[in-house]
Amino acid sequence: xxxxxxxxxxxxxxxxxxxxxxxxxxxxxxxxxxxxxxxxxxxxxxxxxxxxxxxxxxxxxxxxxxxxxxxxxxxxxxxxxxxxxxxxxxxxxxxxxxxxxx
Numbered sequence: 001x002x003x004x005x006x007x008x009x010x011x012x013x014x015x016x017x018x019x020x021x022x023x024x025x026x027x028x029x030x031x032x033x034x035x036x037x038x039x040x041x042x043x044x045x046x047x048x049x050x051x052x053x054x055x056x057x058x059x060x061x062x063x064x065x066x067x068x069x070x071x072x073x074x075x076x077x078x079x080x081x082x083x084x085x086x087x088x089x090x091x092x093x094x095x096x097x098x099x100x101x102x
Contacts, residue, residue: 022067027052028060029092032069036089040080 023029030050035041041049047057061081064070071084083089 019067019069022063022069023088023091025060027056028064031057031060031064032083032088033092035070035081035083036086036092040082042078042080046081 023032027050031046034046034049038045043054043058043061046052046061047054050057052060061070061072065072065081068084069088070081072079072081074080
């Protein structure tokens with residue numbers, strides 16, 4: 001493992017911080033968690049599952065997709081979203097464990 005100083009100075013840390021900033025929003029975190037449980041979902045399935053207005057869900061999905069956290073594909077008229085980085089679920093689980101302790 002690299003010494004802490006070289007990890008802190010690396011561009012990876014900057015990218016990780018940017019990723020965590022995107023995930024810091026509770027609704028985006030909920031979308032990632034939901035898509036971790038389902039292989040793929042449409043916008044309609046997502047906003048109904050999370051009881052969000054469609055426009056708000058769409059904005060969050062676009063943000064997550066633009067950051068590479070989600071991917072999408074079209075089948076007919078429906079757009080399906082899926083999680084591009086499954087390891088993010090480990091981060092969510094770890095955060096959940098930390099919150100249980102506090």
